[in-house]
Amino acid sequence: MIKKCLGCGINLQIIDKEKEGYTEDLNNEICERCFKLKNYGEYKEVSFTNEDYTKILNTIPKESLVIYLTSLLNINLDYINKFNNIIIVLTKKDLLPKSVQDYKLINYISNMVTNYLDIEIISSIKNYNLDSLLNKIKKYNKDNKPVYFVGMTNSGKSTLINKLIKNYSNKEIEVTTSLYPSTTLNKIELEIDNLKIIDTPGILAKGSILNSLSLKEIKKITPKKEIKPRSYQLKKEDSLLIEDYIRIDFYDDNNITIYIANNLKITKMKHSNPKLKNIKKKTFNLEKNKDIVIEDLCFIKLTKKGKIDIYSSYNVNIYERNNLI
Ligand SMILES: Nc1nc2c(ncn2[C@@H]2O[C@H](COP(=O)(O)OP(=O)(O)O)[C@@H](O)[C@H]2O)c(=O)[nH]1
Numbered sequence: 325m326i327k328k329c330l331g332c333g334i335n336l337q338i339i340d341k342e343k344e345g346y347t348e349d350l351n352n353e354i355c356e357r358c359f360k361l362k363n364y365g366e367y368k369e370v371s372f373t374n375e376d377y378t379k380i381l382n383t384i385p386k387e388s389l390v391i392y393l394t395s396l397l398n399i400n401l402d403y404i405n406k407f408n409n410i411i412i413v414l415t416k417k418d419l420l421p422k423s424v425q426d427y428k429l430i431n432y433i434s435n436m437v438t439n440y441l442d443i444e445i446i447s448s449i450k451n452y453n454l455d456s457l458l459n460k461i462k463k464y465n466k467d468n469k470p471v472y473f474v475g476m477t478n479s480g481k482s483t484l485i486n487k488l489i490k491n492y493s494n495k496e497i498e499v500t501t502s503l504y505p506s507t508t509l510n511k512i513e514l515e516i517d518n519l520k521i522i523d524t525p526g527i528l529a530k531g532s533i534l535n536s537l538s539l540k541e542i543k544k545i546t547p548k549k550e551i552k553p554r555s556y557q558l559k560k561e562d563s564l565l566i567e568d569y570i571r572i573d574f575y576d577d578n579n580i581t582i583y584i585a586n587n588l589k590i591t592k593m594k595h596s597n598p599k600l601k602n603i604k605k606k607t608f609n610l611e612k613n614k615d616i617v618i619e620d621l622c623f624i625k626l627t628k629k630g631k632i633d634i635y636s637s638y639n640v641n642i643y644e645r646n647n648l649i
């Protein structure tokens with residue numbers, strides 16, 4: 325029988341050291357890649373692509389109960405229409421300021437999606453609402469079929485599953501989690517509190533800034549603690565520089581708040597400063613109360629209407645939406 329890695333779901337093999345699933349000894353429970361990631365934080369690239377992950381998602385029966393996770397910092401519901409029975413789980417609440425109220429976030433999301441059974445806001449790290457989520461899963465999983473945990477890469481699927489194992493089973497196993505994309509490589513089946521739970525690999529959004537960054541930079545831009553929002557009163561002719569990644573030029577007075585990892589540097593300057601100006605820009609003519617989202621880096625809350633230009637060093641998706649907070 326083929327044995328699977330308990331960390332990432334890949335078939336274990338002893339033949340090719342360079343290929344996924346390699347282990348020195350088939351008696352091991354996890355592959356060498358998971359072992360190194362878990363114990364030394366060492367990340368090894370994989371040859372899998374989004375196409376491979378999509379194929380895996382396509383094997384999920386349409387009527388299954390799907391727990392669809394999205395991080396509150398990077399709301400992405402792109403694949404939600406693939407499924408018919410969804411509980412939406414908004415993750416990483418601990419990273420947003422404590423003052424942000426759950427019901428407002430729930431309202432916001434419920435205006436974006438029509439076809440869902442329920443919504444829960446959680447923080448796996450802080451154990452927030454996990455009892456409530458488990459009860460909801462049990463409520464909607466009447467026939468005890470497998471329950472699939474789905475969502476973009478880094479939405480927190482594996483971390484949540486580990487917390488559920490820890491809180492509600494007496495097993496000692498842990499699937500592999502990391503702040504890098506492509507940690508989980510295949511479906512992983514687990515049993516928790518009489519539920520059959522299946523972890524799945526996540527897709528990396530095409531427009532994610534993570535596609536362009538080194539592992540060191542990914543570590544740097546990942547918020548680790550509650551975000552301290554940074555607010556600026558800007559006059560026309562003002563510009564903001566976010567590290568060396570993003571430049572924003574304001575053409576009207578505006579009050580803005582940036583939600584981004586606390587350690588990233590934001591500098592105020594003038595339009596006349598040439599920094600990052602020789603690259604392609606994207607222009608927005610914003611109505612009032614819009615956010616600008618820079619995928620997987622940050623979101624910026626603007627209150628007034630006005631024109632802005634955004635320059636980006638990387639090929640990252642930048643879009644507007646209504647104010648989340
Ligand atoms: N702050 C915070 N970070 C989380 C939470 N859940 C997951 N993460 C982090 O998000 C990253 C991706 O988590 P992972 O579970 O591997 O995501 P997956 O790709 O969806 O399985 C890891 O660095 C986790 O530590 C949470 O509730 N709060």
Ligand SMILES: [Mg+2]
Nearest residue numbers: 481482507508
């Ligand atoms: Mg995972």
